[in-house]
Amino acid sequence: MKPPLIVPTSTVSRNAVVLIATIAAGAAVYWLRDILTPLAMAIFLLIMIDGLKRWIEHRTPVPERWAGLSALIVVILGFLASIAIIVQGARGFFTQASEDTVLLGPRLDQILADTYRLFDMPGAPTASELIGRIDVSTYFATVAMQAQGAVTGAIFVMIYLGFLMASQSGFRRKLVGMFPDRGSRSEAMGVFQRVRGGVEGYLWVQAVTGVLICAVAWVLMRAVGLQNAEFWTFVIFVVGFIPVLGGAVAGLAPPLAALVQFESYWPALILLIGLQAILFISGNFLQPRMQGDNQNIDPVVVLLSLALWGHLWGVVGMFLSTPLAVMAMAVLAEFKGSRWMAILLSGDGEPYADEDESPPPKAKRGRVNPPQSAGR
Structure with missing residues (x-):
């Protein structure tokens, strides 16, 4: 009889x-x-400010001493x-919808x-019958609470951002205190640089492609005469930072608005086909070329991260799901015991963008570090 497999305690x-x-x-992240x-x-905005600051220093004639203040003002x-x-856009949209209730009811009945x-x-039901089944007062109360929570959250974000920027000056001293050895400190800075580079690369790709998509979408919406085209354009840009769900909202929300606004179905159909074509071209040709190795994450991981952080943190978690996945992959890849998880998170099995950027083997660092310490 074959002896059982003995697993070390x-x-x-x-x-x-x-x-x-x-x-x-996970429980602490949910409860807190x-x-x-x-x-x-706030940390997300701090990374944006730091990246924009370095871009201003290298790409604009703004003096270096004013680059940080300029980036801070732009981001805030x-x-x-x-x-x-x-x-304001949501309030205008609902106000206009309430003013057009007399015309809206028959249009919904026709649809x-x-x-x-x-x-x-x-036996098609009427719009009034469907609305009668919905507790409108509870719905609007929920929307009002969500809006109040967004404003309160924005205030706390600004407070946290101020304290983070105030403590940023002592970051290097803290790093020296945590990693007295020069080799370990260099490795820690390498992890930080990879995390920052991945997040900044993701932001850059999403922002550039979002602007291009919004420009074409705005022209298309104005061409068919859709009301509140500017508001829908901004919605498309914002939801573009939410993977999977963002594309669905961007491609369906304006056509649904056109379906209610126009008596004919052609404007909604034109918007649906046009927006889907724009999103298809961007998602399959433009973004992959721009991303390169900045977002080397498996699509399944992106979907799971969206579901996990959306459940834990709501809409904010959806926005931060991909950057958090990038951070997790970069950190997990640094440790021998967790590198296999980073490989599973990556899209091609290489957690690092380039093999040359990966840290050297432990044995090599062990032979190099003692002379450095002795030199000090």
């Missing part, structure tokens, strides 16, 4: 501790989401303007009747 204990720690960390989501968004104004545009007739289904 240390391995079992280590795996059990890792599993318990993972569950505890009201505190952690503004902090995560952009963040506040985004919230203002969404709030329902045509839909039922298309599928040979008798």
Whole structure:
């Protein structure tokens, strides 16, 4: 009889501790989401400010001493303007919808009747019957609470961002204190650089492709005469940072608005085909060429990260799901025991963008570090 496989006790204990720690960390992230989501968004904005600062230093004639302040002003104004545009645009959209209620009801009735007739289904309900089944007061109360939460969250994000920027000056001293050895410190900085590079690359690709998509989408919406075209254009840009779901919202929301606005179905059909074509070209040709090795993540991991962080942190988690996956892959790739997880997260089995960027073997670092320490 073949003897049973003996698993070392240390391995079992280590795996059990890792599993318990993972569950505890997930529970803490969920329970502390009201505190952690503004902090995560502030760190995200801090990375944006740092990247924009370096871009201003190298690509513009702005003096180096003013680059940081310029980047800070641009990012903060952009963040506040985004919230203002969404709030004002949503309010204008609902106000216009409420003013056009007299015309909206018959149009919805016609859409329902045509839909039922298309599928040979008798007894099409009216819009008033469907609306009567919905608790409108509860829905609007939920929307109002969400809007209030967004404003409160924005205030906390600004507070966290201010404290993070104030503590940024002591980051290098903290790094020296945590890693006295010069080799370990260099390795830690390499991890930080890879994390920052991955997040900045993701932001750059999404921003550039978002601007291009929005430019074409705005021309298309204005051509068919869609109301609130500017608001829908900004919505398309913002949701572009949410993987999978962002494309669905961008490709379906304006056609649905056109379906209600126009008596004919042709404007909605034109918008549906045009936006889907734009998103297809961007997602299959433009973004892959721009991404290169900056977002070397498996598509399944992107989907799972979206579902996980969306469940834990809501909309903010959806926005941050891909950057958080990039950070996790970069950190996991640095340790021998967790590198296999980084390989699974990567798209091509190489967690590093380039093999030359990967850290040298432990044995080589062990032979180099002692002379450096002795030299000091």
